[in-house]
Amino acid sequence: MVSTQNTDKHTTGRRRSLKAGDRRFALMILIPAMTAFLIMVFYPFMDAMSMAFYQFTIYDLEPIFIGFSNFQSILTNPYVLESWVTTAIFVVGTTALTMCVGLAWALLMYQNFFGRSVFRTLTLLPWILPSTVSAFIWAWMLNGKYGIVNALLLGSGVVDENIQFLSDDLGAMMAIILTRTWISIPLFMSFFLAGLQGLDFQQIEAARLDGASNWVVVRRIILPHLRPVFLVTAALGMIGNLQQFDIIYALTGGGPIRSTTVLSIEVYTQAFQNWDLGMASAIGVLWVFTLMPLVVYYLRSLFKED
Amino acid sequence: MWNSRVLKKQLAAAIFAVTTAPAMASEVTFLNWVTAEPSNKPVIEGLIAKTGVETKVLDSAWGDMQKTIFLRLRTKQPLDVSQLQARWLPTLANMPNLVDFNDLYGQEYLESVIPAEVLEAGRINGKQLGLPWNTGSISLVANRNMLETSGITEAPVTVEQFVEALRKVKAAYPQSTPYALMTKSNGLITADFQTWLWAHGGLIFDQDGKVVVNSAETVATLKFLKSLVDEGLVSLDVDRGAARRMFGQESSAFYFDAPVARGFARDFSGKGAEYDKHVYPIKTPVLEAGMTHRAMEWGHLLVLFNGKAAQVDGKLSKEAPAVKFIEELAMNPEIQLDYFTKAGAIPGSKEARADSVITSDQYIVDWNNSLGVPRRDQLSSMRNSANFIAAVGEEVQAVILGQKSAEEAAKEMEVRIQRLVK
Numbered sequence: 001m002v003s004t005q006n007t008d009k010h011t012t013g014r015r016r017s018l019k020a021g022d023r024r025f026a027l028m029i030l031i032p033a034m035t036a037f038l039i040m041v042f043y044p045f046m047d048a049m050s051m052a053f054y055q056f057t058i059y060d061l062e063p064i065f066i067g068f069s070n071f072q073s074i075l076t077n078p079y080v081l082e083s084w085v086t087t088a089i090f091v092v093g094t095t096a097l098t099m100c101v102g103l104a105w106a107l108l109m110y111q112n113f114f115g116r117s118v119f120r121t122l123t124l125l126p127w128i129l130p131s132t133v134s135a136f137i138w139a140w141m142l143n144g145k146y147g148i149v150n151a152l153l154l155g156s157g158v159v160d161e162n163i164q165f166l167s168d169d170l171g172a173m174m175a176i177i178l179t180r181t182w183i184s185i186p187l188f189m190s191f192f193l194a195g196l197q198g199l200d201f202q203q204i205e206a207a208r209l210d211g212a213s214n215w216v217v218v219r220r221i222i223l224p225h226l227r228p229v230f231l232v233t234a235a236l237g238m239i240g241n242l243q244q245f246d247i248i249y250a251l252t253g254g255g256p257i258r259s260t261t262v263l264s265i266e267v268y269t270q271a272f273q274n275w276d277l278g279m280a281s282a283i284g285v286l287w288v289f290t291l292m293p294l295v296v297y298y299l300r301s302l303f304k305e306d
Numbered sequence: 307m308w309n310s311r312v313l314k315k316q317l318a319a320a321i322f323a324v325t326t327a328p329a330m331a332s333e334v335t336f337l338n339w340v341t342a343e344p345s346n347k348p349v350i351e352g353l354i355a356k357t358g359v360e361t362k363v364l365d366s367a368w369g370d371m372q373k374t375i376f377l378r379l380r381t382k383q384p385l386d387v388s389q390l391q392a393r394w395l396p397t398l399a400n401m402p403n404l405v406d407f408n409d410l411y412g413q414e415y416l417e418s419v420i421p422a423e424v425l426e427a428g429r430i431n432g433k434q435l436g437l438p439w440n441t442g443s444i445s446l447v448a449n450r451n452m453l454e455t456s457g458i459t460e461a462p463v464t465v466e467q468f469v470e471a472l473r474k475v476k477a478a479y480p481q482s483t484p485y486a487l488m489t490k491s492n493g494l495i496t497a498d499f500q501t502w503l504w505a506h507g508g509l510i511f512d513q514d515g516k517v518v519v520n521s522a523e524t525v526a527t528l529k530f531l532k533s534l535v536d537e538g539l540v541s542l543d544v545d546r547g548a549a550r551r552m553f554g555q556e557s558s559a560f561y562f563d564a565p566v567a568r569g570f571a572r573d574f575s576g577k578g579a580e581y582d583k584h585v586y587p588i589k590t591p592v593l594e595a596g597m598t599h600r601a602m603e604w605g606h607l608l609v610l611f612n613g614k615a616a617q618v619d620g621k622l623s624k625e626a627p628a629v630k631f632i633e634e635l636a637m638n639p640e641i642q643l644d645y646f647t648k649a650g651a652i653p654g655s656k657e658a659r660a661d662s663v664i665t666s667d668q669y670i671v672d673w674n675n676s677l678g679v680p681r682r683d684q685l686s687s688m689r690n691s692a693n694f695i696a697a698v699g700e701e702v703q704a705v706i707l708g709q710k711s712a713e714e715a716a717k718e719m720e721v722r723i724q725r726l727v728k
Contacts, residue, residue, distance in 0.1 A: 058398075145541055168707065255491070257704055257707070272376065
């Protein structure tokens with residue numbers, strides 16, 4: 001009996017020491033990644049956050065602590081709040097359009113047809129191109145004087161004179177939404193396509209035998225099946241679009257007349273045109289808080305799956 | 307034994323030489339935007355080689371220059387000499403460690419080498435923080451070939467004649483944008499707007515610094531710009547690069563640019579110096595004949611940072627490589643004339659300006675005639691100029707895009723500027 005107890009204790013002790021060993025090993029392999037994260041992400045992030053409480057312009061040799069003044073300025077500055085609204089329009093518009101087109105494209109790529117693999121590969125092209133290159137391609141295509149879009153519209157008689165897409169509020173917003181959508185479609189399509197792979201095809205066949213139309217199949221079978229993918233994709237898409245900077249900057253620079261000045265452009269303008277790092281950081285904090293609910297939702301979805 | 311003694315002596319001599327030689331950096335870090343322009347890169351690299359100073363050249367696009375300077379200084383990265391647009395100086399004068407060239411050379415010496423009125427471009431509150439690298443103005447440049455083809459034999463003098471000339475160009479070249487008004491960014495549109503405002507007799511600030519932009523002249527200027535858009539005589543979405551290209555490719559007959567316009571026309575026309583005869587600077591038309599013609603002051607400066615490359619034995623010195631580098635670029639007539647010959651940059655030094663290469667050049671003669679009485683950009687010289695530029699640029703854009711009436715925009719412009727002044 002005694003010997004059995006000793007053996008149990010010994011086994012439990014070994015298990016504990018194994019677990020402790022595992023933990024130590026896990027910690028060891030985490031250290032390089034954690035160190036890199038702390039240095040490259042966490043420290044700059046916290047530094048930028050703290051800068052929001054300082055006045056630090058080109059005229060200040062050292063930052064001056066001013067408490068919540070930058071945040072008070074944001075609340076009384078109509079342009080910053082206007083940027084928040086512009087951001088919301090861009091994010092919602094881009095995410096919605098990308099999801100619709102991405103889903104449609106995924107459904108198309110889900111079908112069996114000759115050359116499907118080639119098409120799927122070609123679809124990834126916008127994703128592979130650097131986003132700034134894509135932005136410049138679209139800027140040239142939409143150019144009010146030399147752009148191919150205008151040439152096609154004029155040539156086909158749809159318009160009588162060139163449309164200045166990027167010089168008009170609505171045109172500029174549509175241009176950035178369109179460009180961002182074009183770049184994001186491959187990613188969204190991949191998510192939806194992956195989701196579709198898990199769909200039991202017999203369900204669709206059974207529905208068809210019962211006389212279901214294509215639309216009914218999509219509405220009653222495919223969309224409910226893809227619901228979890230939809231939610232995660234929407235969260236990811238919104239996070240990505242909220243962070244968007246390079247395409248907008250390269251295409252419109254935030255203009256005309258601030259009509260495409262989203263929060264990221266506002267931060268850039270404050271930091272590198274008005275030379276006000278404190279205000280830029282404060283807007284950055286607002287930006288982070290805008291992102292936070294989506295990030296929390298996305299992370300919770302991930303952990304739930306685990 | 308002998309070898310050992312010799313070795314010791316050599317070692318001692320080497321240590322002595324190292325410790326007693328003046329301590330100074332051997333390399334100068336030079337930030338500029340001209341080498342970022344493919345057509346100018348070989349020219350500037352040639353000039354730098356002529357200075358004989360070992361230089362590390364960093365370039366940045368013109369639009370990113372201020373940001374690049376700001377970031378390099380804030381992150382304490384090496385920067386010894388930088389090129390600046392003269393109108394940026396009031397904002398960037400607050401940068402740490404900027405050298406006052408009066409401390410280095412003395413004002414008297416500087417004025418003996420460079421005319422006082424040219425030095426003025428680099429002077430802030432009595433300090434000579436920038437040395438002029440090249441000077442000139444932003445003037446209206448005309449394409450003589452397009453004008454002649456359009457049946458225009460004389461340069462327009464009044465705004466009315468200018469509009470008539472644009473209409474004739476449009477008739478002769480239906481696909482053209484007769485005047486490449488630069489609307490793409492606030493910085494560009496405010497420059498064109500101000501020049502036309504002066505042509506209409508208006509100002510943003512009066513001589514006492516009072517905001518006077520909500521005026522009949524501003525309204526007339528805005529209406530004039532809007533009418534050009536409505537008649538298809540200008541295009542939206544044009545920046546300086548596009549304007550230069552359109553001019554060289556005979557898609558635009560007029561645009562505002564610096565004397566380097568000729569160099570760009572050579573490149574974009576594909577005809578090189580043969581195209582020079584078509585590039586013709588003219589006086590900015592005025593509302594009524596007899597009014598003073600205006601152009602915008604323009605120039606490139608070189609600024610020096612008081613770092614190791616500007617010092618010998620820890621002190622600012624004329625013998626330091628960074629100082630020699632600037633001296634060669636800004637004051638050596640041979641290098642300055644080389645820059646002029648290859649890129650059309652008008653030099654700052656007296657000796658170079660008096661050279662027959664400059665004085666006999668018809669383009670420069672025309673350019674000087676085009677100046678009228680130049681004025682400094684009233685917005686760029688403000689502290690926190692980006693806010694002022696945005697306030698005016700956005701209101702001008704609102705008018706030309708038809709979002710606001712000229713009266714509303716002029717009123718709002720004044721309100722916004724007043725707010726910024728406070």
